[in-house]
Amino acid sequence: MSGITDTEILKVEPGENLTYNVQPLLHEIRHALATLLDDGGNTVIDLQSLPLAPGEEQKLLDELGHGEVYARLHALGPTEIIETRYPGVWVVVHYNSSDEVIGKFIEVCDIPGLLRSQQEDVRQGLEQLQTQLA
């Protein structure tokens, strides 16, 4: 009987541009940036809703690169918010408390909404500060 150690492990070669979805996505981002300049309209693209071949998502992220801003939030697990080399194009990645990805978006906007302080949180913060000073 042959053992599992004798079995050759099949290595699948990584394909390149298999779905051809990277280029159209970059064009979609280009259109979204033009809209942002024209009338301030924001665009959000959910990366998990698109078919991408292994390696294609990384290719897209490599194309977008890193710009001047990198932020890490801690709200229900971490969230990374990175401005790409194209100002106004942000990559937002949500993780759960076990550091597993639960959402991956490209946002085309001045600033992703999650970075702003939220009214409810500000109100709660004010109450806490008042209590502390009382």
Next chain:
Amino acid sequence: MSKDETLGEALRRQGISRRGFLKFCAATASMMALPPSMVPAIAAALEKARRPSVIWLSFQECTGCTESLTRSHSPTVEGLIFDTISLDYHHTLQAAAGSAAEAAREAAMEENNGNYILVVDGSIPLGNPGFSTIAGISNQSMLMETAKGAAAIIAVGTCAAYGGLPHADPNPTGAVSVGDLIKDKPIINVPGCPPIPVVITGILAHFLTFGTIPELDELGRPKAFYGKSIHDRCYRRPFYDKGLFAETFDDEGAKKGWCLYKLGCKGPTTYNACATTKWNEGTSFPIEAGHPCLGCSEPDFWDGGGFYKALSMPTEDITRSAVYAIGAGAAAGVALGALNRAKKKRVEKAHEKVTIDDLDKG
């Protein structure tokens, strides 16, 4: 969380910031396959959502559907969705058993009459009530009784949705689906063997958010998750279009990641979200791991004629053999008898017996 507390109130009580809540809504929208532009509407609805009562019944099943959900490793979003429902009865997960468990089910039914969600996994045997019982109650009786006061029914897994494996030919228990028995309630079919966990929670989230059932296809499946075929969203689709196929599991085509159609992939006739939602926290799905799609979210997928036969091939070799027999002027019955005998011999030959000694040698 008390039944009167809204989800927004419950999250704030747990110290979750507004940012955290908005992140939860973004992930929930993605999970429900809704466009990100819906996030504000989801946030507004979830803020006010109240805790629905859920009764989960398991009939002829393997517990794979519950395993899929409870081992989904996404404690934040799916855990929160689950925290916001009142799972009043799930006999695999609950500590109580027998009459105490049944009393809990009856209490939940009475208290939430007309408003609770009934989740069912597993098929229902009609051949003999004794084939599958819980606390001495037949599956059919329990389903009919519990369905009466339900607002909606979610049939989780291919067994509950279409009969699944128990329904496969020759269907020894007379297994039927939920939809075969219940005709007067909205039923959402969530097939898959098992279904993708986020699809299960996505539907619960949809109900929680909008208080309605999502748009369904002609087989009763939510279009958001089952609206596109695996084939349409498969990253190997360009190879299919170019006619580049793997012929065996270890040839050059397989190594290059070519289309698995000829190895029996049922992607072209299977509607599910595997190709985009993927499994194991979005790591991959069967085709990405080099295996053809089995078509597990389709009715009667076990009887489709073989997992490794291309869709274009006849489901039974018997058809071709019989045609040859008629062509040669032989009686078809004789030819079929010969074919069956040959098949039996092949099976006997293929099944080598392994002894304890063989295992020791390995």
